[in-house]
Amino acid sequence: MEEIARLRRCYLQHRLGFDDWQSCVDWAIERLQRDDEGDDLDVVMLAAATKVEEVWPLVSAIVSRYLDGAQISDDVAAGKYIVELHTAYLSKSESIETLEQKFWKIFNRLNQPSWLAMLARNCEYATDMDFYEKPFEDEFSYISGLWSRASTLNEFLVSYDRNISNSHEADWQPVKNS
Structure with missing residues:
Protein backbone atom coordinates (compact mmCIF):
# COMPACT_ATOMS: atom_id res chain seq x y z
CA MET A 1 0.00 0.00 0.00
CA ASP A 68 4.03 -4.65 12.90
CA GLY A 69 3.25 -3.77 16.51
CA ALA A 70 6.77 -2.52 17.23
CA GLN A 71 6.38 0.11 14.50
CA ILE A 72 3.16 1.48 15.94
CA SER A 73 3.89 1.41 19.66
CA ASP A 74 3.16 4.50 21.73
CA ASP A 75 6.89 5.13 22.20
CA VAL A 76 7.46 5.04 18.45
CA ALA A 77 4.47 7.33 17.99
CA ALA A 78 6.01 9.78 20.44
CA GLY A 79 9.44 9.55 18.86
CA LYS A 80 8.21 10.13 15.33
CA TYR A 81 6.05 13.01 16.53
CA ILE A 82 9.08 14.54 18.25
CA VAL A 83 10.95 14.38 14.93
CA GLU A 84 8.07 16.31 13.31
CA LEU A 85 8.01 18.82 16.15
CA HIS A 86 11.75 19.35 15.80
CA THR A 87 11.36 20.14 12.11
CA ALA A 88 8.50 22.52 12.97
CA TYR A 89 10.63 24.17 15.67
CA LEU A 90 13.50 24.71 13.24
CA SER A 91 11.09 26.30 10.75
CA LYS A 92 9.68 28.44 13.59
CA SER A 93 6.13 27.10 13.28
CA GLU A 94 6.54 25.74 16.83
CA SER A 95 8.11 27.58 19.74
CA ILE A 96 9.41 26.58 23.14
CA GLU A 97 6.14 27.81 24.61
CA THR A 98 3.95 25.73 22.26
CA LEU A 99 6.14 22.66 22.67
CA GLU A 100 6.13 22.58 26.46
CA GLN A 101 2.51 21.46 26.79
CA LYS A 102 2.94 18.86 24.02
CA PHE A 103 6.04 17.33 25.60
CA TRP A 104 4.42 17.06 29.03
CA LYS A 105 1.29 15.52 27.51
CA ILE A 106 3.40 12.89 25.73
CA PHE A 107 5.59 12.34 28.79
CA ASN A 108 2.60 11.65 31.03
CA ARG A 109 0.75 9.62 28.40
CA LEU A 110 3.77 7.29 28.14
CA ASN A 111 4.05 6.91 31.92
CA GLN A 112 7.09 9.16 32.16
CA PRO A 113 9.79 7.37 30.14
CA SER A 114 13.30 8.28 31.22
CA TRP A 115 14.39 9.03 27.65
CA LEU A 116 11.90 11.91 27.48
CA ALA A 117 12.48 13.40 30.94
CA MET A 118 15.35 15.76 30.09
CA LEU A 119 13.65 17.07 26.95
CA ALA A 120 10.38 17.86 28.74
CA ARG A 121 12.18 19.38 31.72
CA ASN A 122 14.55 21.52 29.65
CA CYS A 123 11.66 22.76 27.53
CA GLU A 124 9.76 23.81 30.64
CA TYR A 125 12.79 25.55 32.10
CA ALA A 126 13.55 27.29 28.78
CA THR A 127 10.13 28.95 28.83
CA ASP A 128 11.23 30.95 31.88
CA MET A 129 15.02 30.93 31.83
CA ASP A 130 16.88 31.95 28.67
CA PHE A 131 20.03 30.07 29.65
CA TYR A 132 18.08 26.81 29.24
CA GLU A 133 17.38 27.44 25.55
CA LYS A 134 20.64 25.91 24.33
CA PRO A 135 20.42 22.81 26.57
CA PHE A 136 16.84 22.38 25.40
CA GLU A 137 17.82 22.67 21.74
CA ASP A 138 20.75 20.29 22.22
CA GLU A 139 18.51 17.66 23.82
CA PHE A 140 15.78 18.21 21.23
CA SER A 141 18.29 17.66 18.40
CA TYR A 142 19.71 14.61 20.11
CA ILE A 143 16.37 12.88 20.78
CA SER A 144 14.85 13.75 17.40
CA GLY A 145 18.01 12.60 15.61
CA LEU A 146 17.87 9.21 17.31
CA TRP A 147 14.17 8.81 16.56
CA SER A 148 14.61 9.82 12.93
CA ARG A 149 16.82 6.74 12.47
CA ALA A 150 14.86 4.31 14.68
CA SER A 151 11.85 2.28 13.61
CA THR A 152 11.23 0.63 16.99
CA LEU A 153 11.72 1.46 20.65
CA ASN A 154 14.49 -1.14 20.85
CA GLU A 155 16.40 0.51 17.99
CA PHE A 156 16.08 3.85 19.77
CA LEU A 157 17.18 2.47 23.14
CA VAL A 158 20.25 0.77 21.66
CA SER A 159 21.46 4.20 20.50
CA TYR A 160 20.21 6.30 23.42
CA ASP A 161 22.81 7.29 26.02
CA ARG A 162 21.46 8.80 29.23
CA ASN A 163 24.86 10.42 29.86
CA ILE A 164 24.44 12.48 26.69
CA SER A 165 21.00 13.63 27.87
CA ASN A 166 22.45 14.45 31.29
CA SER A 167 25.12 16.58 29.60
CA HIS A 168 22.39 18.85 28.23
CA GLU A 169 22.25 20.82 31.43
CA ALA A 170 22.40 24.60 31.68
CA ASP A 171 25.73 26.09 32.63
CA TRP A 172 24.67 28.87 34.90
CA GLN A 173 26.07 30.56 37.94
CA PRO A 174 23.97 32.14 40.67
CA VAL A 175 24.21 35.90 40.97
CA LYS A 176 26.60 36.83 43.77
CA ASN A 177 25.71 39.74 45.98
CA SER A 178 28.60 42.12 46.60
Missing part, protein backbone atom coordinates in the same frame (compact mmCIF):
# COMPACT_ATOMS: atom_id res chain seq x y z
CA GLU A 2 1.36 3.35 -1.02
CA GLU A 3 1.38 6.30 1.36
CA ILE A 4 0.80 4.26 4.50
CA ALA A 5 3.15 6.72 6.22
CA ARG A 6 0.50 9.47 6.13
CA LEU A 7 -2.11 7.23 7.72
CA ARG A 8 0.44 5.91 10.22
CA ARG A 9 1.25 9.49 11.26
CA CYS A 10 -2.42 10.24 11.84
CA TYR A 11 -2.89 7.03 13.78
CA LEU A 12 0.17 7.57 15.95
CA GLN A 13 -0.87 11.10 16.83
CA HIS A 14 -4.26 9.75 17.86
CA ARG A 15 -2.51 7.25 20.13
CA LEU A 16 -0.76 10.18 21.82
CA GLY A 17 -4.00 12.05 22.38
CA PHE A 18 -3.74 14.47 19.45
CA ASP A 19 -6.83 13.58 17.42
CA ASP A 20 -7.00 14.54 13.78
CA TRP A 21 -9.51 12.02 12.52
CA GLN A 22 -10.56 14.08 9.50
CA SER A 23 -7.10 13.77 7.94
CA CYS A 24 -7.50 9.98 8.10
CA VAL A 25 -10.81 10.21 6.25
CA ASP A 26 -9.22 12.57 3.71
CA TRP A 27 -6.43 10.03 3.20
CA ALA A 28 -8.95 7.31 2.41
CA ILE A 29 -10.91 9.55 0.03
CA GLU A 30 -7.73 10.43 -1.87
CA ARG A 31 -6.78 6.75 -2.10
CA LEU A 32 -10.19 5.89 -3.54
CA GLN A 33 -10.20 8.83 -5.96
CA ARG A 34 -6.91 7.57 -7.40
CA ASP A 35 -8.18 4.00 -7.33
CA ASP A 36 -5.05 3.02 -5.39
CA GLU A 37 -6.74 0.59 -3.01
CA GLY A 38 -8.86 -1.53 -5.28
CA ASP A 39 -11.81 -2.85 -3.30
CA ASP A 40 -10.34 -2.65 0.21
CA LEU A 41 -13.54 -2.43 2.26
CA ASP A 42 -11.78 -0.84 5.26
CA VAL A 43 -10.54 2.04 3.09
CA VAL A 44 -14.01 2.45 1.56
CA MET A 45 -15.63 2.52 5.01
CA LEU A 46 -13.00 4.95 6.30
CA ALA A 47 -13.67 7.30 3.39
CA ALA A 48 -17.37 7.23 4.29
CA ALA A 49 -16.87 7.71 8.05
CA THR A 50 -18.57 10.72 9.60
CA LYS A 51 -17.96 10.08 13.30
CA VAL A 52 -14.75 9.74 15.26
CA GLU A 53 -15.99 6.43 16.72
CA GLU A 54 -16.05 4.96 13.22
CA VAL A 55 -12.60 6.19 12.23
CA TRP A 56 -10.15 4.74 14.75
CA PRO A 57 -11.08 1.05 14.51
CA LEU A 58 -10.79 1.26 10.72
CA VAL A 59 -7.50 3.15 10.82
CA SER A 60 -6.15 0.65 13.34
CA ALA A 61 -7.14 -2.28 11.11
CA ILE A 62 -5.54 -0.73 8.02
CA VAL A 63 -2.31 0.29 9.76
CA SER A 64 -2.00 -3.06 11.56
CA ARG A 65 -2.22 -4.85 8.23
CA TYR A 66 0.91 -3.12 6.91
CA LEU A 67 3.02 -2.45 10.01
Whole structure:
Protein backbone atom coordinates (compact mmCIF):
# COMPACT_ATOMS: atom_id res chain seq x y z
CA MET A 1 0.00 0.00 0.00
CA GLU A 2 1.36 3.35 -1.02
CA GLU A 3 1.38 6.30 1.36
CA ILE A 4 0.80 4.26 4.50
CA ALA A 5 3.15 6.72 6.22
CA ARG A 6 0.50 9.47 6.13
CA LEU A 7 -2.11 7.23 7.72
CA ARG A 8 0.44 5.91 10.22
CA ARG A 9 1.25 9.49 11.26
CA CYS A 10 -2.42 10.24 11.84
CA TYR A 11 -2.89 7.03 13.78
CA LEU A 12 0.17 7.57 15.95
CA GLN A 13 -0.87 11.10 16.83
CA HIS A 14 -4.26 9.75 17.86
CA ARG A 15 -2.51 7.25 20.13
CA LEU A 16 -0.76 10.18 21.82
CA GLY A 17 -4.00 12.05 22.38
CA PHE A 18 -3.74 14.47 19.45
CA ASP A 19 -6.83 13.58 17.42
CA ASP A 20 -7.00 14.54 13.78
CA TRP A 21 -9.51 12.02 12.52
CA GLN A 22 -10.56 14.08 9.50
CA SER A 23 -7.10 13.77 7.94
CA CYS A 24 -7.50 9.98 8.10
CA VAL A 25 -10.81 10.21 6.25
CA ASP A 26 -9.22 12.57 3.71
CA TRP A 27 -6.43 10.03 3.20
CA ALA A 28 -8.95 7.31 2.41
CA ILE A 29 -10.91 9.55 0.03
CA GLU A 30 -7.73 10.43 -1.87
CA ARG A 31 -6.78 6.75 -2.10
CA LEU A 32 -10.19 5.89 -3.54
CA GLN A 33 -10.20 8.83 -5.96
CA ARG A 34 -6.91 7.57 -7.40
CA ASP A 35 -8.18 4.00 -7.33
CA ASP A 36 -5.05 3.02 -5.39
CA GLU A 37 -6.74 0.59 -3.01
CA GLY A 38 -8.86 -1.53 -5.28
CA ASP A 39 -11.81 -2.85 -3.30
CA ASP A 40 -10.34 -2.65 0.21
CA LEU A 41 -13.54 -2.43 2.26
CA ASP A 42 -11.78 -0.84 5.26
CA VAL A 43 -10.54 2.04 3.09
CA VAL A 44 -14.01 2.45 1.56
CA MET A 45 -15.63 2.52 5.01
CA LEU A 46 -13.00 4.95 6.30
CA ALA A 47 -13.67 7.30 3.39
CA ALA A 48 -17.37 7.23 4.29
CA ALA A 49 -16.87 7.71 8.05
CA THR A 50 -18.57 10.72 9.60
CA LYS A 51 -17.96 10.08 13.30
CA VAL A 52 -14.75 9.74 15.26
CA GLU A 53 -15.99 6.43 16.72
CA GLU A 54 -16.05 4.96 13.22
CA VAL A 55 -12.60 6.19 12.23
CA TRP A 56 -10.15 4.74 14.75
CA PRO A 57 -11.08 1.05 14.51
CA LEU A 58 -10.79 1.26 10.72
CA VAL A 59 -7.50 3.15 10.82
CA SER A 60 -6.15 0.65 13.34
CA ALA A 61 -7.14 -2.28 11.11
CA ILE A 62 -5.54 -0.73 8.02
CA VAL A 63 -2.31 0.29 9.76
CA SER A 64 -2.00 -3.06 11.56
CA ARG A 65 -2.22 -4.85 8.23
CA TYR A 66 0.91 -3.12 6.91
CA LEU A 67 3.02 -2.45 10.01
CA ASP A 68 4.03 -4.65 12.90
CA GLY A 69 3.25 -3.77 16.51
CA ALA A 70 6.77 -2.52 17.23
CA GLN A 71 6.38 0.11 14.50
CA ILE A 72 3.16 1.48 15.94
CA SER A 73 3.89 1.41 19.66
CA ASP A 74 3.16 4.50 21.73
CA ASP A 75 6.89 5.13 22.20
CA VAL A 76 7.46 5.04 18.45
CA ALA A 77 4.47 7.33 17.99
CA ALA A 78 6.01 9.78 20.44
CA GLY A 79 9.44 9.55 18.86
CA LYS A 80 8.21 10.13 15.33
CA TYR A 81 6.05 13.01 16.53
CA ILE A 82 9.08 14.54 18.25
CA VAL A 83 10.95 14.38 14.93
CA GLU A 84 8.07 16.31 13.31
CA LEU A 85 8.01 18.82 16.15
CA HIS A 86 11.75 19.35 15.80
CA THR A 87 11.36 20.14 12.11
CA ALA A 88 8.50 22.52 12.97
CA TYR A 89 10.63 24.17 15.67
CA LEU A 90 13.50 24.71 13.24
CA SER A 91 11.09 26.30 10.75
CA LYS A 92 9.68 28.44 13.59
CA SER A 93 6.13 27.10 13.28
CA GLU A 94 6.54 25.74 16.83
CA SER A 95 8.11 27.58 19.74
CA ILE A 96 9.41 26.58 23.14
CA GLU A 97 6.14 27.81 24.61
CA THR A 98 3.95 25.73 22.26
CA LEU A 99 6.14 22.66 22.67
CA GLU A 100 6.13 22.58 26.46
CA GLN A 101 2.51 21.46 26.79
CA LYS A 102 2.94 18.86 24.02
CA PHE A 103 6.04 17.33 25.60
CA TRP A 104 4.42 17.06 29.03
CA LYS A 105 1.29 15.52 27.51
CA ILE A 106 3.40 12.89 25.73
CA PHE A 107 5.59 12.34 28.79
CA ASN A 108 2.60 11.65 31.03
CA ARG A 109 0.75 9.62 28.40
CA LEU A 110 3.77 7.29 28.14
CA ASN A 111 4.05 6.91 31.92
CA GLN A 112 7.09 9.16 32.16
CA PRO A 113 9.79 7.37 30.14
CA SER A 114 13.30 8.28 31.22
CA TRP A 115 14.39 9.03 27.65
CA LEU A 116 11.90 11.91 27.48
CA ALA A 117 12.48 13.40 30.94
CA MET A 118 15.35 15.76 30.09
CA LEU A 119 13.65 17.07 26.95
CA ALA A 120 10.38 17.86 28.74
CA ARG A 121 12.18 19.38 31.72
CA ASN A 122 14.55 21.52 29.65
CA CYS A 123 11.66 22.76 27.53
CA GLU A 124 9.76 23.81 30.64
CA TYR A 125 12.79 25.55 32.10
CA ALA A 126 13.55 27.29 28.78
CA THR A 127 10.13 28.95 28.83
CA ASP A 128 11.23 30.95 31.88
CA MET A 129 15.02 30.93 31.83
CA ASP A 130 16.88 31.95 28.67
CA PHE A 131 20.03 30.07 29.65
CA TYR A 132 18.08 26.81 29.24
CA GLU A 133 17.38 27.44 25.55
CA LYS A 134 20.64 25.91 24.33
CA PRO A 135 20.42 22.81 26.57
CA PHE A 136 16.84 22.38 25.40
CA GLU A 137 17.82 22.67 21.74
CA ASP A 138 20.75 20.29 22.22
CA GLU A 139 18.51 17.66 23.82
CA PHE A 140 15.78 18.21 21.23
CA SER A 141 18.29 17.66 18.40
CA TYR A 142 19.71 14.61 20.11
CA ILE A 143 16.37 12.88 20.78
CA SER A 144 14.85 13.75 17.40
CA GLY A 145 18.01 12.60 15.61
CA LEU A 146 17.87 9.21 17.31
CA TRP A 147 14.17 8.81 16.56
CA SER A 148 14.61 9.82 12.93
CA ARG A 149 16.82 6.74 12.47
CA ALA A 150 14.86 4.31 14.68
CA SER A 151 11.85 2.28 13.61
CA THR A 152 11.23 0.63 16.99
CA LEU A 153 11.72 1.46 20.65
CA ASN A 154 14.49 -1.14 20.85
CA GLU A 155 16.40 0.51 17.99
CA PHE A 156 16.08 3.85 19.77
CA LEU A 157 17.18 2.47 23.14
CA VAL A 158 20.25 0.77 21.66
CA SER A 159 21.46 4.20 20.50
CA TYR A 160 20.21 6.30 23.42
CA ASP A 161 22.81 7.29 26.02
CA ARG A 162 21.46 8.80 29.23
CA ASN A 163 24.86 10.42 29.86
CA ILE A 164 24.44 12.48 26.69
CA SER A 165 21.00 13.63 27.87
CA ASN A 166 22.45 14.45 31.29
CA SER A 167 25.12 16.58 29.60
CA HIS A 168 22.39 18.85 28.23
CA GLU A 169 22.25 20.82 31.43
CA ALA A 170 22.40 24.60 31.68
CA ASP A 171 25.73 26.09 32.63
CA TRP A 172 24.67 28.87 34.90
CA GLN A 173 26.07 30.56 37.94
CA PRO A 174 23.97 32.14 40.67
CA VAL A 175 24.21 35.90 40.97
CA LYS A 176 26.60 36.83 43.77
CA ASN A 177 25.71 39.74 45.98
CA SER A 178 28.60 42.12 46.60
